[in-house]
Amino acid sequence: MRPRLLASFWIHAVWIHSALCFTFAPSLRMKQFSRSQCFALRPLRTDIPNSPPSYNLEDEFLQSSSLPPAGAAKSTIFPSVDARYIDGCIPQSLCVSMIDLISSNASFQSEHTSKNKHSSLQLLAPTSLTSYLLNVIREHMPENLEENEFHGKAKLHSVNRRFRVYKYEGSTRDTFYPHVDAGWFQAEERDGTLTSSPHRLQGSRYSLLWYLNDDFKGGETNFYSIGTEKQDLINNKNIVPVESIVPTTGGVLLFPQALSTEMMEWAETNICPHEGAEVTEGVKWIIRSDVIYEHEELTDVLYRYDDVVRETMKPHREEEEGDGVGIYSRSFLEQIDCLYEPVMGAENLGYVLHSLVRFLKPRKVVEIGAGYTTLFILTALKENDLEMKRIAAATAKNRLRLLDYPWTVENTCSSWSETNSKLSVIDNCEHQKETASSAVTIAGEMGLKDYIDFKIGDAFEANFEPESVDLLWCDFGVGARMKDFMRANWKTVKPGGYVVVHSSLTNKNTRMWVELIRRGGREEVTGLPEGSFHHISMLEQHKRFQNSITILQRRGDEYAEPIYSQYA
Numbered sequence: 001m002r003p004r005l006l007a008s009f010w011i012h013a014v015w016i017h018s019a020l021c022f023t024f025a026p027s028l029r030m031k032q033f034s035r036s037q038c039f040a041l042r043p044l045r046t047d048i049p050n051s052p053p054s055y056n057l058e059d060e061f062l063q064s065s066s067l068p069p070a071g072a073a074k075s076t077i078f079p080s081v082d083a084r085y086i087d088g089c090i091p092q093s094l095c096v097s098m099i100d101l102i103s104s105n106a107s108f109q110s111e112h113t114s115k116n117k118h119s120s121l122q123l124l125a126p127t128s129l130t131s132y133l134l135n136v137i138r139e140h141m142p143e144n145l146e147e148n149e150f151h152g153k154a155k156l157h158s159v160n161r162r163f164r165v166y167k168y169e170g171s172t173r174d175t176f177y178p179h180v181d182a183g184w185f186q187a188e189e190r191d192g193t194l195t196s197s198p199h200r201l202q203g204s205r206y207s208l209l210w211y212l213n214d215d216f217k218g219g220e221t222n223f224y225s226i227g228t229e230k231q232d233l234i235n236n237k238n239i240v241p242v243e244s245i246v247p248t249t250g251g252v253l254l255f256p257q258a259l260s261t262e263m264m265e266w267a268e269t270n271i272c273p274h275e276g277a278e279v280t281e282g283v284k285w286i287i288r289s290d291v292i293y294e295h296e297e298l299t300d301v302l303y304r305y306d307d308v309v310r311e312t313m314k315p316h317r318e319e320e321e322g323d324g325v326g327i328y329s330r331s332f333l334e335q336i337d338c339l340y341e342p343v344m345g346a347e348n349l350g351y352v353l354h355s356l357v358r359f360l361k362p363r364k365v366v367e368i369g370a371g372y373t374t375l376f377i378l379t380a381l382k383e384n385d386l387e388m389k390r391i392a393a394a395t396a397k398n399r400l401r402l403l404d405y406p407w408t409v410e411n412t413c414s415s416w417s418e419t420n421s422k423l424s425v426i427d428n429c430e431h432q433k434e435t436a437s438s439a440v441t442i443a444g445e446m447g448l449k450d451y452i453d454f455k456i457g458d459a460f461e462a463n464f465e466p467e468s469v470d471l472l473w474c475d476f477g478v479g480a481r482m483k484d485f486m487r488a489n490w491k492t493v494k495p496g497g498y499v500v501v502h503s504s505l506t507n508k509n510t511r512m513w514v515e516l517i518r519r520g521g522r523e524e525v526t527g528l529p530e531g532s533f534h535h536i537s538m539l540e541q542h543k544r545f546q547n548s549i550t551i552l553q554r555r556g557d558e559y560a561e562p563i564y565s566q567y568a
Contacts, residue, residue, distance in 0.1 A: 041105045044124060047195040052109035054122040054194040057129070057163070075140040078243045081223040081272040083255035089136050090250035095212040099285050102165055115230060116176040118276075123163040123287075124187055124194050130159040130289075137208070137252060137291065145205065145293055150263055154293035160204060161289075162187035162194070168219060168276060168284040176276035177230035178222075180267045181207040183259035184290050191330070200307050203259045204290030211247035216282030221245045221253060223272045233275075242272055247284070254291065308399040309407055312390045327354055327379055335442055339372040339435045345546020346475070349502065350376035352549070353473065358383060360498070361412075362470030363420045368459040369475035369502075370425040370436035377473070378448040381421040388416045409564075425454045426462055427476075460485060464492040475502040482513040486527030495559035498551060505539050505548035514550055532556040 041055040073089035108119035138156065145154040162184055168174035183204035185196040209221065222241035224232075233239055245253055255274065258267035276286075326332055327350070340347065350373045357365065357380035365377055391413050394400040400407050427436035440454045459476055469492045478485050482501070493499060504510045517526045517535060533552045540547040 041101070041123075044189060045193040046122070047193055051194075052111070052120040052122055052164075053107045054124070055106055056189055056194075057123045057125050073136070078223070078245075081243050081255060081274075083223065083243065083245075083253060084140050085245050086137065086140050086252045086254075087248055088250045089252055090133075090210065092249050095250050095285075098287070099212050106165075108165075108167060114177075115179055116276075117172065118174040118176065119167040119169070121165050122194060123165060124189055125161045125163050125289075127161065130161050133159045133208070133210075133252075133289070137254060141206070141254060141291060147296075150260065150266075151203065151293075152296040154205070154295040156291070157202060157294040158186065158292045159208060159289055160184055160186055160292055162196070164288045166276075166284075166286045166288065168216075168279040168286070170216060170218070170279045170281040170283065173278050173280065174284075175278040177233065178224050178228050178273035178275045180264065180271050180273050181255075181257035181288075182264060183207075183257045186292055199294075200310055201295045202292055203295070204257060205259070205293045206254050206291035207257045208289045208291055209253040210287040210289070211249060211251045211253070212285035212287065213283075214247050214249045216279055216284045218278050218280040219247060219284040220277040221247065221274055222277050223255075223274045226269060226272055228273055247286070257290070302403045304404075305399045305401045308394050309402050312394045312400060313387075313407075327351065327376060332375075332379070332446075335446060336372065336375045339375065339439055339442065341372070341435060343546070344371060344435075344475075345503065345540075345543065346372045348540065349373055349475075349549070353377055353500070354380045356498070356500070357381060357471065360471065361388075362497070363422070364469055365423045365471045365473065366462075366464065366469050366492075367423060367425045367473045367475065368427075368462075370427045370439050370454070371475075372435065372439075373473070373475065374423070374425060374436075374439040374452070375442060375446070375448070377423050378443055378446075378451045381423060381451050382448060385416075385418045385421055388413065389418070392416070421451060423452050424464075425452060426457055426459050427454075428458055429456055460488065462489065464489070466491050467494045469493050470497045472497070472499045473502075474499065478510070480509040480512070482510055483516075483525060483527035487523070488527075490528055490532075490554070493554045495554055495556075496561075497554050499554075501550045501552070503546050503548060504550040505537055506544070517552075528552070529556070 040058045042058055044054040044056050046054045073086050075084050075086045077084045102121070102123075106121055108121050110119050111117065134156075137159075141156055143156050145151075147153045166176075168176075185198040185204070186202060187194060188197045189195075190197075220241075221244070223243040224239065224241055228239065256267075256271050258264040258271065276284075353373050354376040357377055361384055365381070367374060367377060391400060391408055395406075395408065395410075395413060425436070425440075429436050436454070440449075440452060443449055443452050459474075459478070460481075472489065472493055474485070486499075490499075501510070504514050513526065514537060517528060517533075520530065523529050532554060534555055535550060535552045537548060537550040
């Protein structure tokens with residue numbers, strides 16, 4: 001064992017899975033402990049579909065302040081592939097403990113795609129461990145990166161807490177064909193979910209492979225010439241790697257990766273792909289993480305406000321949920337659960353209407369027939385107000401600019417007032433599964449009562465001002481009387497506004513009306529002036545009833561979208 005490695009070995013006594021006691025120096029106070037005192041694996045959900053099982057590797061014993069500085073270790077640089085291998089920099093005891101902990105307490109997902117065959121899981125590592133790894137690699141990594149087309153000057157920042165644990169088994173000849181790694185943003189736990197926490201000025205630039213063992217055959221990490229792919233190796237067995245690294249227990253390999261789609265395209269012609277060669281005997285254990293750099297601001301005047309635009313325009317989940325909204329939050333779904341009735345068929349419509357309201361930014365929405373969808377619409381109206389408030393604040397400082405050009409439409413944004421967002425609801429409350437009154441009560445409990453105006457009445461007796469409605473949502477049993485309802489209410493819709501009709505395709509009465517407007521039927525049979533609208537219908541193919549919508553936009557000669565640019 002190397003002297004410097006021996007000097008750092010004592011840090012990791014706490015990681016050994018059996019209860020041990022080490023004596024290193026008279027000044028150190030000794031303590032016995034078991035592995036369970038140090039770590040626990042707690043299952044997490046993941047924010048990416050089909051992700052492998054994920055766990056929080058909770059640190060119950062060590063704190064980063066108790067970890068002495070990591071000892072130095074020998075590194076080998078491979079300039080042809082911009083890689084460096086730090087041999088034996090992590091004590092074997094820690095590696096053995098990690099294998100034992102994971103294999104005894106976690107489940108793997110088998111991965112078998114065109115490029116890889118192995119088993120995997122994810123860990124959210126404690127900061128004590130990632131800080132230690134950063135100290136291990138710091139003297140072997142570039143502290144600073146020069147500015148390039150993707151980022152400004154960058155400084156070494158951290159190791160990603162997202163660990164991907166891979167297990168390659170010789171019995172099934174597991175392998176990972178040549179590829180370039182995609183980078184990740186820093187990971188965190190949010191509401192029991194393993195998720196990324198994108199930071200505008202931070203991003204991973206190098207992959208970190210931590211080899212947990214070496215008692216297997218095969219399994220080298222091979223780098224090939226730029227552009228080499230799986231089929232090349234299959235067609236030509238004589239292709240020789242540019243570099244080949246034989247794993248050793250506790251070794252760490254570092255090499256470039258690509259974080260964004262643009263960088264991945266660039267990487268195909270600039271980064272040597274690597275493979276995890278076939279394991280022929282035994283089991284290979286490896287942990288992959290990422291080395292994160294923090295970038296300086298790009299000084300170009302065209303990009304100087306990019307961060308402001310990003311922070312203003314992106315979804316602000318935490319802020320919005322804190323204000324009682326957020327349609328994917330557990331609290332929201334629990335509060336509206338009592339409003340869901342299968343016979344209404346609105347389980348997906350709520351999300352459709354929420355997206356329409358968020359996208360179109362209507363000020364006045366009318367809903368004929370209230371219930372489950374009501375809370376989605378109200379939530380969207382409030383989220384619009386929160387978004388426009390952020391826009392107003394940034395615009396007031398003249399900082400909401402991309403490519404040094406205003407990003408938002410001045411008149412639209414400056415005239416926005418929270419008091420103008422309103423959902424007018426009409427329901428006769430006569431349906432045997434009526435949920436309208438409960439929806440109003442829940443709206444009050446969620447802090448949304450200022451956005452709703454509820455009236456008990458007949459939709460055919462509604463009396464709205466001409467051209468006053470931005471979005472009219474019709475969810476009531478109008479059937480064969482659709483033409484009468486549209487004749488009475490079409491002019492209340494603003495030019496450019498929308499009418500959304502529920503259950504329009506697979507029930508005979510409403511379908512007849514839809515077919516008439518598809519064929520350009522006259523106003524006396526459709527209720528719509530000829531040439532005054534565009535329409536589209538959508539069908540939920542898995543359902544027999546309450547399974548469709550038809551969307552009409554009022555157009556004609558009265559409405560046309562503006563043109564703001566040549567290309568964008």
